Structure formats: structure tokens, C-alpha cells
Amino acid sequence: MTRASPMTPIELAQASAEAMWDNDCASQALGMTLEHTAPGEATLSMTITQAMSNGHGHCHGGFMFTLADSAFAFACNSYNQMTVAQHCSITYLTPVHVGDRLTATAREVSRRGRSGLYDVRLTNQAGDAVGEFRGHSRTVKGTHLPIDE
Template sequence: MNDPSAIARACADAMLAEDAATRHLGMTIDRIGPGHAVLSMTVTGFMTNGHRICHGGFIFTLADSAFAFACNSYNQRAVAQHATITFVAPVYENDRLTATAREVSRRGRGGIYDVSVTNQAGEQIAEFRGHSRSMKGMHLPESA
């Protein structure tokens, strides 16, 4: 398999099969390609906090999952080394969030990815920056 887009899709499928958190929260992979991923999720009642808005941890988790699929799209296993998030606007039950991850830099074993989280109206909700670190192993067999 030499097509970078096909490799990214196959890596995403392999990761998603083992990613109980992403599946349990109802996230979907809307788009995937080398160095980028778009995931979405609908906020449910159990995701809200005492202010009746979405708990920031769930927004972070969506952004982190998009980051993970983007930085693992080259058939090289990678994990988060560091991540930060800035929350811009509140999120409510039944809002549909979309996290768009894009690669900023990938050199050696390190990568930097920005993730923008928006709601169903396209309004900015949060901005996330993740730093990845590649590790031993691949998602697909070398012959794939």
C-alpha cells in the first residue's frame, strides 16, 4: 500500500478498533489523511457539569482524539508528549462538536498539531495544541 491517504485510513481503522474511549463517547471520524483528521461528537447529558455546560474534559478528549488520529496517520505509532487547550465558548447538551486537527510540524520523532473545535454553527469553541512523540511499532504490517 503506497497511497498515503489509504495508509492514513487503514491506520485510523486499526486504531479505532482498539480505542474504547473514542467509540464509547460516540465520536466519528469524518475525514482522515496524512497529518490531519476531523472527528465529531454530540454532547450528551452525562457530559455536562454543575453549570449545565459540557465539562471541559470531554472537549479536551475530542480534540485529543483528533490529534491522535492525525499524528498516527503515517503507520508509525505516536503518543501525546504534551497538550494544552484554551476554551473559548461554552458548549451545551445536544451540541455537535467538530475537532479539526492539522499537522504544523513533523521532524524526527516529534510532531506539533493544532486542533480547532467548533460547534454545529461553525463557532469556535476551543483551540488545542498537541506535541507528539513517535515510538516503536506500526499500526499496519510492513507488507500492507
């Protein structure tokens, strides 16, 4: 009996993302699109709706944070290890408006032992940076996909 060859790191990242996406009701309900996954990387996008606006008529910062946090989650979970946020922060650079299409691009800065550090840049449809997010991750018990013994 022959065994299938093991997944490449990119295939593993994509399969882990698909498994996570199937259960990610929050990201899906907000209309996010998962555009790219690779080891330690993820890109998601979302259009800002009227329901996401604050009292100033701009995008509420919580929705920007949520988009960045989702990109962070897909990036740090790309190794088929359950990984959670330990600490996150965001800096808002400029107001975002209803109708803007935001893209969150996450990249791994460091991954050692059970800890990881990730940066996420939020840009609008013109490519202008509108926010910078940093997330600290921690792996926990469990995997997204079954592991061959």
C-alpha cells in the first residue's frame, strides 16, 4: 500500500485555512473574503458598510480591528497547530469611510516555540495604509487537520 506524499507547507497552510474558514462565522457574517494564505501569511478583505459606521460617519475602529485580527488568525494558524491571540494592538492611521474596501495583509515576524509575533497592515482600495496591527500568538493543544500517525 502506498502512502500519499505529505503536503507542502503551502498546501498545509491552505488546508488549515479552509478548515478554519468553515467555522469562522464572524468573518463570514461581516462579508470578509479570504484572499491568500501561505505559511505565516494571510490576506483578507472587507467592504465597509453603513452598519459599520460610528458617530462620526467613519468606519468604527472595532471593525478595522476585527479584519486585522482575522488576518492575524489565519496567518498564525497556517502550520496546522491551534493558535490563539495572546495580545493584540492597533494604531489607526487615517479615517476609513463607508464603501471603502479594506485589505488586511498579515505576515509573520517571529515564531519560536509556542509564541509568535505578527504584523498586519490595513490598506484601503487606493493602497493607502489606514492601520497597523501587531499580534502576539500562542499555540495551544490541537490541530485543524488530522495528523497521520
